Amino acid sequence: MTEYMDPTDSVATDRKTAPRPASLEGRVITLLDISKAKSDHLLDRIEELLRERVRPKTIVRKKKPTFARPASDPLRQEIVGATDVLIEALAD
Amino acid sequence: MPRADTDTDAIEELYARGVTDGLPVVPPTRERVAQAVAASGRDGDELIALVPPNYGRATVEKIAVNAVMAGCRPEYLSVVLAAIDAVCDEAFDLHGVSATTNSPAPLLILNGPVRERLDVNCGAGVFGSGWRANATIGRAVRLVCVNLGGARPGVVSMSTFAHPGRYSYCIGEHEEASPWESLAVEHGFARTDSTVAVLAADAPITVYDQRSRTASDLLATIAGSMAVIEHHKMTHWGDTLLVLSPEHARIVADDGWSKADVRIFLWERLRRPVSELVPGRDGGDGLPEHVLRKYADPARDATLIPKFRAPDNIKVLVAGGTAGRFSAVVAGWTFSKGSSLVIRRIAS
Amino acid sequence: MHDGVFFEDHGIPTATVISSEFLRAATAQADALGAKAYQTVVVPHPIQPLTREEVRALADKAFDAIVARLTDAR
Numbered sequence: 351m352t353e354y355m356d357p358t359d360s361v362a363t364d365r366k367t368a369p370r371p372a373s374l375e376g377r378v379i380t381l382l383d384i385s386k387a388k389s390d391h392l393l394d395r396i397e398e399l400l401r402e403r404v405r406p407k408t409i410v411r412k413k414k415p416t417f418a419r420p421a422s423d424p425l426r427q428e429i430v431g432a433t434d435v436l437i438e439a440l441a442d
Numbered sequence: 443m444p445r446a447d448t449d450t451d452a453i454e455e456l457y458a459r460g461v462t463d464g465l466p467v468v469p470p471t472r473e474r475v476a477q478a479v480a481a482s483g484r485d486g487d488e489l490i491a492l493v494p495p496n497y498g499r500a501t502v503e504k505i506a507v508n509a510v511m512a513g514c515r516p517e518y519l520s521v522v523l524a525a526i527d528a529v530c531d532e533a534f535d536l537h538g539v540s541a542t543t544n545s546p547a548p549l550l551i552l553n554g555p556v557r558e559r560l561d562v563n564c565g566a567g568v569f570g571s572g573w574r575a576n577a578t579i580g581r582a583v584r585l586v587c588v589n590l591g592g593a594r595p596g597v598v599s600m601s602t603f604a605h606p607g608r609y610s611y612c613i614g615e616h617e618e619a620s621p622w623e624s625l626a627v628e629h630g631f632a633r634t635d636s637t638v639a640v641l642a643a644d645a646p647i648t649v650y651d652q653r654s655r656t657a658s659d660l661l662a663t664i665a666g667s668m669a670v671i672e673h674h675k676m677t678h679w680g681d682t683l684l685v686l687s688p689e690h691a692r693i694v695a696d697d698g699w700s701k702a703d704v705r706i707f708l709w710e711r712l713r714r715p716v717s718e719l720v721p722g723r724d725g726g727d728g729l730p731e732h733v734l735r736k737y738a739d740p741a742r743d744a745t746l747i748p749k750f751r752a753p754d755n756i757k758v759l760v761a762g763g764t765a766g767r768f769s770a771v772v773a774g775w776t777f778s779k780g781s782s783l784v785i786r787r788i789a790s
Numbered sequence: 791m792h793d794g795v796f797f798e799d800h801g802i803p804t805a806t807v808i809s810s811e812f813l814r815a816a817t818a819q820a821d822a823l824g825a826k827a828y829q830t831v832v833v834p835h836p837i838q839p840l841t842r843e844e845v846r847a848l849a850d851k852a853f854d855a856i857v858a859r860l861t862d863a864r
Contacts, residue, residue, distance in 0.1 A: 351490065352471060354470050357507045357511060361823065365828075368803045374861060387730060387731065392848055415779055416778075416780065418535055418537075420796075426793070426796055429797070430800045430802060435719075436797050436804075438805070438806045442811060442838065514832075592819070
């Protein structure tokens with residue numbers, strides 16, 4: 351029997367999602383536009399609906415410079431420090 | 443770790459594990475991998491990069507496993523290491539390249555003494571098959587992208603079509619047949635440096651011109667082929683290769699033109715007025731909303747918009763056979779803030 | 791997916807909206823990162839040819855799912 355070496359590497363660590371609040375009322379909601387065309391139209395309407403139906407504390411709009419890369423570290427840090435929840439759109 | 447009694451079983455086992463490109467691979471035994479690591483002169487545990495989008499750890503040893511599978515000789519490993527370092531550079535955006543619905547494959551361009559040392563093809567059939575260095579070095583990079591980066595087609599890689607360069611895409615510049623300085627020298631390296639440049643590249647477009655005898659005539663033909671990169675109304679594109687055959691290069695140089703002259707001529711010629719670029723005229727695609735918004739009346743605006751963001755985005759090099767009045771254009775996946783050409787020295 | 795996983799890791803409930811063509815890639819990516827619990831909000835593909843009004847209508851349809859992704863009403 352010959353053993354062969356493994357060309358892959360697994361980076362999966364056990365992750366869980368963040369705990370959720372009971373409602374969005376009184377919360378800071380960030381809308382992150384990934385800068386693919388049409389994302390802004392979707393987020394504009396989501397923003398309207400949030401204001402109408404949910405009564406958040408604030409809605410913050412952010413935009414990635416390009417959809418082709420993950421958000422930069424500074425942008426990520428800005429968001430983490432300042433929001434309760436996040437909606438990111440739209441990967442197609 | 444796969445185990446098998448014979449090499450044939452190992453080949454089937456490796457297919458089944460999804461770690462190949464669809465072609466049989468050389469089973470990566472400990473001895474073969476150790477030989478490759480030793481030839482690189484580096485420590486097997488040395489971390490070269492985390493490979494996007496899965497950020498698998500590309501140590502020298504892990505890269506060597508993939509290089510052995512690709513069929514590399516041990517002496518090719520230092521080229522593969524430099525190429526992996528290059529594609530994992532932020533500027534190359536391997537994350538985007540591996541996930542996009544568009545078609546790019548990493549194209550490797552070799553310069554310097556490494557070409558002769560490893561018998562890299564720079565001449566006739568440069569984009570084709572038959573040279574072990576070209577075939578296996580290109581293939582090793584792609585296996586790393588898949589096995590350590592996670593870029594499996596239809597799974598993480600969403601490319602609608604891809605192209606055959608995803609098996610292997612590696613050329614040498616034919617510096618000896620070029621009237622000008624090489625791609626590497628233009629980017630600040632010495633002629634005696636061995637380098638690898640990487641571009642997130644489409645398949646080559648062949649340009650046929652058997653009759654032009656002046657630089658401007660020939661480059662006008664070439665411009666016509668470059669005008670339809672992505673689509674005929676695409677603008678603000680980035681790094682793109684123009685590969686002139688030795689015969690075509692001679693026509694341009696004999697007319698007294700430098701590479702810079704070539705770039706400026708093409709960049710200027712490839713601008714079009716806003717009015718010709720609006721979506722819905724001659725095709726549904728066109729200038730994006732955020733650009734159209736800048737013009738009060740786009741359908742009548744004569745402002746010139748460049749196909750390429752700057753002349754320097756047009757990278758000129760010489761390769762291919764000495765017989766044949768053809769050139770090749772290789773577009774990059776290089777929209778604004780997308781990928782760029784990255785070049786690295788190969789450690790000897 | 792990387793953004794979403796990052797934000798969840800840092801305690802921010804995140805709803806990532808994707809088109810249906812991307813579901814397989816998003817799931818594979820999340821699995822590779824170990825984020826099996828991570829779920830996206832899916833809208834029908836394609837998006838690029840739609841008008842502004844048509845995209846807004848998709849937002850109307852996806853709104854409840856987005857809110858559900860971000861809250862834990864008992």
